[in-house]
Amino acid sequence: MAFDVASFRAGFPSLTSGIAHFDNPGGTQTPAVVGEAIARTLTGPLSQRGAATLSQRNAEEVVAGFRSAIADLLGGVPGGVVHGRSATALTYDFSRTLAKTWSPGDEVVLCELDHDSNVRPWVQAAERAGVTVRWLRLVPETGELDLSSLDVIGPRTRLVALTAASNLLGTRPPVATVAARAHDVGALVYVDAVHHTAHAAPDITAMGADLVVCSPYKFFGPHCGALVADPALLETLRPDKLVPSTDVVPERFELGTLPYELLAGATAAVDFLASWSPVEANRRERLVAAAADIADHELRLRTRIEAGLADLGDRLTLHSQAAERTSTLFVTLRDRLPVEAYEHLAKQDVLVPAGTFYAYETFRALGLPVDSGLRIGLAAYNDDADVDRLLEGLADFLT
Template sequence: MTGFDVTRVRAQYPALGDGRAWLDGAAGTQVPEQVVEAVAAAMRGGLANQGGVFPAARRADAVVEAARRAFAAFTGAPDPAGVVLGPTSSALLVRLAAALEPTWGPGDEIVVTEADHEANVAPWTRAAARAGATVRTARLGADGGLPAEAVTSLIGPRTRLVAVTAASNLTGARVDVAAVAAAAREAGATSVVDGVHHAAYSHVDVRALGADLYATSAHKWAGPHVAALVAADPAVLETLDPPRPAGAPTAGPARFEQGTNPFAALAGVAAAVAHWAAMTDDDDPRAAQRTAAAHTAALGDRLWSALGGMAHVRRYGPDGSADVRTPIAAFRVAGRTPAEVVAALDAAGVNAWAGWAYAWGAAGALGVRDDGGLVRLSPNHYSRAWEVDRAAEVLGSLAP
């Protein structure tokens, strides 16, 4: 991890100075001072809507273009023209479904998975129902992971879309997206990858993944609540015709961006990527992804191992290295509800979540949907070992 100094990185986050263990990052990270200042500066300087001739409008245009470049740089996309901006990944996927639905009909097939967040399931199943298309669902494996074969075996000549997560936001299980995307491409189907959880813990390269479209949200990697749908090739977007108001742009990614963009938040996205670029000596946000991923993987192994040594704790998801799972830990404690466990963690100064994290299919497959879900702990790039150890100490004390 040459050049990665977690103490220096952590010091840039004002919220982290409260002495608590912030192990809730899978639901959204905190932001560094650089992002706070960028958002405030955009507001102080004055912004208007896009397309005007006066300075405030030109500033808005510049903010939007900088955000496109930032998302492209963070994901390895070749061209900012392939970056669609939006408030959340859920909203962007609904817009994409509305664009694709008219191209489907009876006999067509849509592939979704049990591993995915509902944001990458519900838009497709609802659009398929309206279009008369058939939905095929890839099931989780016995270990809670999603083998690529579970998805590729469902892809056939009538497949029109394959929607798959790059990593489960509930258990952290990674998916071989490249294999799935290759099978979709061979069948002539569009592939859409939910990378919201994946991007926080991975070196992202949309071209290497091979998917047509990759969804990410900056609030999972130190930015504001702004999302993007990133195309490996901008030409993919040009084949789609999203519903839009009369007079809206008819070309480029702006066709998908309905209404006024959140300019101040978009300024924060550019600052977040600049923050990542400054994390290491390479001045490259994607180089920082590699070093930060090594840091979080070590913390994830420490946490996973500690939980594995507790007879009263049951871990969920595949057991393995960082190639198999992200560093989060999903688990249950014998004799305690997930809500009781997070309350005990909170009392000891540990931020944690309980529930099913909108991974409805995965929670059902794992048998935890109806009785409180799972407890989820998630180290991030600014996390330290003492936070993991504090959580482990609390969980150890909950033994019956």
């Protein structure tokens, strides 16, 4: 049965604005059920966590619900789920913690496909620790990961950090292949699944990842981050923390009082996604089934957009060419500035951003100036009418 995009869209009050959102890799719109969960939690009885009163128990239940939901989404276990202010903040926190175990002569391996949040924290930690940074390269013509560059992973490698999907090109590199090579030399694997989770239900075990981060606001939730790892691994890590704060995993990595309302909103976003499953099963299985249906829907729209871009000929170049990729397209224009296209489309309530997208290393590897193109990113609520408006607007701009 085809994905019912009209019913899906009905859950999002903001879509009545008439804006056709293709800015989704930067953050999606939010369904009413998520906003309601946030408001209900924030205005209900709520205190510091405990068991003596309803307000304390509510806080405990929200935290437990968040850990369970994120674990189901990423294929982990609740005891390995850490909340953070953002994926960037979590990566900085864990880079500092992991770097305590590094010594001069060690190496970390990073990837040219990554958002800077999975690059700069590791580069800066490596500089402080006197550790060498090596690179997994991309193939500029295709946007694929250059598998020959896996040779940089060797006996001195302590950590490999890479994306599960490029937020600029959509490329899905073979994470499991990279992880296997890393584990062969005893290195940890840190995976940025922020963009990937918006288009799939990742599986930390299948990826071979040791630590995975995601951001609920990329899949219809509130602005926060989450990290998933094996609790046994987290037990071995010693972050900086306040003396009175608990040393229990995963709480030892969470600084200060948790934003209970955001945790409730993230849980509601996961449940919202699971509710679109075509099968009755446990939540993890429903998330996987719903993600497959949504991916098919997005792929159909992506194929329409690609055909429309091809009709515009050499006036633009589509750089998203990898065989395995999300429904995210990066294009450059031959004779026009991307910001002019963005402004032209915005006047028609079609939102296609131009910018750096924090993909500095990817731009460099492509041989392109930073801020040199447009990113067209699909989400489950996009429909054929959105695509029509996008293609008509681009054709009008380039005429």
